[in-house]
Amino acid sequence: MKEKKTSPADLRLLENHEINLIKWDNCINNAHNGSIYSFSWYLDIICDQWQALIQRDYEAVMPLLVHRKAGIPYVHTSPFARQLGVFSTEIIDQEMVNSFLQKVSDNYRFFSVDLNKFNQVKKGLYHQLSRPTYEFDLISSYKLIYDHYSGPVPQSLRVAKQEKLTIIPGMAPNEFISFISQKDVMVTKGLNREQFARLRRIIAFVLKHGLGEIYAAYTRENNLCAAILFLKSNRKINLLFSAVTGEGISKKGLEILIDEYIHQHAERNLTINFEHLAVPDKAAISKGFGAREYQNTMVTNIKNPLFRKIFF
Numbered sequence: 001m002k003e004k005k006t007s008p009a010d011l012r013l014l015e016n017h018e019i020n021l022i023k024w025d026n027c028i029n030n031a032h033n034g035s036i037y038s039f040s041w042y043l044d045i046i047c048d049q050w051q052a053l054i055q056r057d058y059e060a061v062m063p064l065l066v067h068r069k070a071g072i073p074y075v076h077t078s079p080f081a082r083q084l085g086v087f088s089t090e091i092i093d094q095e096m097v098n099s100f101l102q103k104v105s106d107n108y109r110f111f112s113v114d115l116n117k118f119n120q121v122k123k124g125l126y127h128q129l130s131r132p133t134y135e136f137d138l139i140s141s142y143k144l145i146y147d148h149y150s151g152p153v154p155q156s157l158r159v160a161k162q163e164k165l166t167i168i169p170g171m172a173p174n175e176f177i178s179f180i181s182q183k184d185v186m187v188t189k190g191l192n193r194e195q196f197a198r199l200r201r202i203i204a205f206v207l208k209h210g211l212g213e214i215y216a217a218y219t220r221e222n223n224l225c226a227a228i229l230f231l232k233s234n235r236k237i238n239l240l241f242s243a244v245t246g247e248g249i250s251k252k253g254l255e256i257l258i259d260e261y262i263h264q265h266a267e268r269n270l271t272i273n274f275e276h277l278a279v280p281d282k283a284a285i286s287k288g289f290g291a292r293e294y295q296n297t298m299v300t301n302i303k304n305p306l307f308r309k310i311f312f
Helices: 021-030 040-046 094-107 142-147 153-162 173-180 193-208 246-250 253-265 282-288 305-311
Strands: 011-014 051-055 060-064 066-069 072-075 112-114 127-137 166-169 212-218 224-233 236-244 271-273 292-300
Touching: 011 094, 021 040, 021 060, 040 193, 051 094, 060 094, 127 282, 142 253, 153 253, 153 282, 166 253, 173 193, 173 212, 173 224, 173 236, 193 212, 212 253, 224 246, 224 253, 236 253, 246 253, 253 271, 282 292
Parallel strands: 236 271
Antiparallel strands: 011 051, 051 060, 066 072, 112 292, 127 271, 127 292, 166 212, 212 224, 224 236
């Protein structure tokens, strides 16, 4: 039997209160590209009134982070979910993704959406920006992984060990928030007051439900110099937020934290994503740990970058 192709007419746009959250979360949990970012509880935290496009009986879904400006509804991205887009329990092809995007365009005058790496888009469809992301499988033994470190990573780990950095898992949320709020700390992304509040809620939820943990690095003088918030779900580990001081950069605090996390989680069917690593040489460090580079796409119908910046 020939598989039915997706068209915009097959998709329903649902308001937040109309979404069947049980069916939604089942779809995300069973989707081959499911992500912690796309579960209903996570979307509730990062966007108060997110909406959704639904194909048939939740075989494929797309969350929409809806906001309003001057009474105009628009769809925008979030610093806490860089890979959303279409999630499906079926095969995702380019035609499916194109149809979902067309439906977004039909309903919103302005939109910007971050797609996941499994979402391929027709070239020339709206305005597209490709962003690199770095992923690494932890299925091998720690020794084998360690032996294949390359680039700046081996030397960075030697420096961290010589500096006698101490790694502490289970950092308290308030201490983490206080650390990333300091002006002299380099972070993944600067946050406004509202975004800080949302990050607090993410941390509280994931720690309570065993879906995340915070690793911290201290110098021999007991100065906090680096910290990373890891999320774990759907066989994936997302490095959601990281922060490091100038001392932590020179003493390689983030590198030793990643190495320790790999050490603790090696030989498991997990994939770690380095997309929010707060270092200038993120690509070299990610690849040095063995990560491969992938591209995920941000799609918007606003081509003018100045207008996009002003409006969003």
